Amino acid sequence: MGQSEVNFYQQQVVELLKQVIEPNLKKDIVSLGMVRNLRIVDDYVYLRLYIGSHQQQLKLEVESKLSSLSWCKKVYIQICTIPGVKITLGISSGKGGVGKSTTAVNIAAALSLQGAKVGLLDADVYGPNLPQMLGLGQADIEVIHTPTGDKFLPLEVQGIKLMSVGLMAEKNRPLAWRGPVLHKIITQFINDVEWGELDYLLIDLPPGTGDAQITIIQESPICGVILVTTPQQVAIADVRRNIYMFRQVGVPVLGIVENMSYLICGDCGSHTYIFGSGGGEQLATELQAPLLGQIPIDQRICSGGDTGNPIATSEQASPAGEVFRQIAIALHTTFSTIDQLNQL
Numbered sequence: 001m002g003q004s005e006v007n008f009y010q011q012q013v014v015e016l017l018k019q020v021i022e023p024n025l026k027k028d029i030v031s032l033g034m035v036r037n038l039r040i041v042d043d044y045v046y047l048r049l050y051i052g053s054h055q056q057q058l059k060l061e062v063e064s065k066l067s068s069l070s071w072c073k074k075v076y077i078q079i080c081t082i083p084g085v086k087i088t089l090g091i092s093s094g095k096g097g098v099g100k101s102t103t104a105v106n107i108a109a110a111l112s113l114q115g116a117k118v119g120l121l122d123a124d125v126y127g128p129n130l131p132q133m134l135g136l137g138q139a140d141i142e143v144i145h146t147p148t149g150d151k152f153l154p155l156e157v158q159g160i161k162l163m164s165v166g167l168m169a170e171k172n173r174p175l176a177w178r179g180p181v182l183h184k185i186i187t188q189f190i191n192d193v194e195w196g197e198l199d200y201l202l203i204d205l206p207p208g209t210g211d212a213q214i215t216i217i218q219e220s221p222i223c224g225v226i227l228v229t230t231p232q233q234v235a236i237a238d239v240r241r242n243i244y245m246f247r248q249v250g251v252p253v254l255g256i257v258e259n260m261s262y263l264i265c266g267d268c269g270s271h272t273y274i275f276g277s278g279g280g281e282q283l284a285t286e287l288q289a290p291l292l293g294q295i296p297i298d299q300r301i302c303s304g305g306d307t308g309n310p311i312a313t314s315e316q317a318s319p320a321g322e323v324f325r326q327i328a329i330a331l332h333t334t335f336s337t338i339d340q341l342n343q344l
């Protein structure tokens with residue numbers, strides 16, 4: 001088969017795959033980034049399907065669609081899923097320090113409050129701080145033997161299952177993993193954790209667009225990313241670079257969370273936009289992705305992070321607590337988990 005023929009056949013395959021629609025998200029599996037590593041070798045089609053544990057029927061649909069290809073002898077589909085996990089989401093930011101981990105922890109807490117089974121994977125290899133934000137010190141990770149090999153057992157804290165690269169590092173020692181070692185550790189993290197049944201797995205990604213972030217996105221069935229930004233333009237320029245990377249790997253951006261949006265006056269309740277305003281909104285319009293929430297600057301968010309009490313749980317009625325609750329509801333609506341959960 002010549003290259004032009006391969007290209008033609010590949011185009012045919014992509015067109016058919018675009019007819020397979022994920023029923024909850026109501027979008028085709030190609031634009032959802034679920035199909036990767038598509039290759040055509042002689043009369044065979046090879047592809048990887050990145051799906052959640054509840055989406056196995058998509059494999060059958062792909063097989064059925066591609067059965068109409070007269071030239072194709074067989075379709076080989078490799079299912080890439082995290083066992084037991086339905087929806088895997090990435091939490092990302094263009095640069096460090098904008099409150100990505102804070103957002104990840106609080107969204108996890110808000111989802112959990114509403115009855116969802118939630119896991120948090122702290123994959124921020126450059127600054128893994130989720131254990132502390134949930135009130136955990138250094139803890140030993142248990143390894144269990146399963147029929148599919150040895151697995152790490154996540155810790156469970158405040159109803160959230162947690163696994164962190166930070167738990168594997170020595171205290172006060174920066175993680176200096178690079179290249180193949182980093183790649184191996186990250187893939188182990190994605191594939192070798194025994195999560196049990198989860199509605200949501202949130203992955204706290206390293207900031208920026210480095211190797212670690214790209215590896216995680218490519219190797220995991222992330223079905224969308226939530227971008228955290230602050231209102232300043234500089235942060236927003238970084239977010240744009242980030243978005244470009246997600247588009248290249250084909251992972252959709254589900255929405256934007258603007259953090260440190262405003263300060264609420266303790267006396268009169270007025271809002272002061274310390275870092276300017278409108279950045280998140282502008283980005284959301286440009287991306288045609290929803291602005292999921294604007295989180296105020298609140299000292300309780302900071303102290304809650306230091307003491308392991310996420311504001312989404314400890315101060316549910318606060319403005320920030322309410323924003324996180326709304327974000328959780330928006331996610332339930334997007335993924336149609338709403339009917340399975342009863343506390344809304």
Ligand SMILES: Nc1ncnc2c1ncn2[C@@H]1O[C@H](COP(=O)(O)OP(=O)(O)OP(=O)(O)O)[C@@H](O)[C@H]1O
Pocket residue numbers: 093095096097098099100101102103124127129207259260295296297298299300301302303305306
């Ligand atoms: N809305 C907020 N109000 C007050 N403090 C906040 C807010 N959001 C985050 N912070 C504080 O800002 C600091 C940085 O937040 P966080 O660690 O979540 O950022 P990050 O983007 O994950 O950073 P890194 O990339 O370095 O891990 C923390 O001390 C956190 O408590």
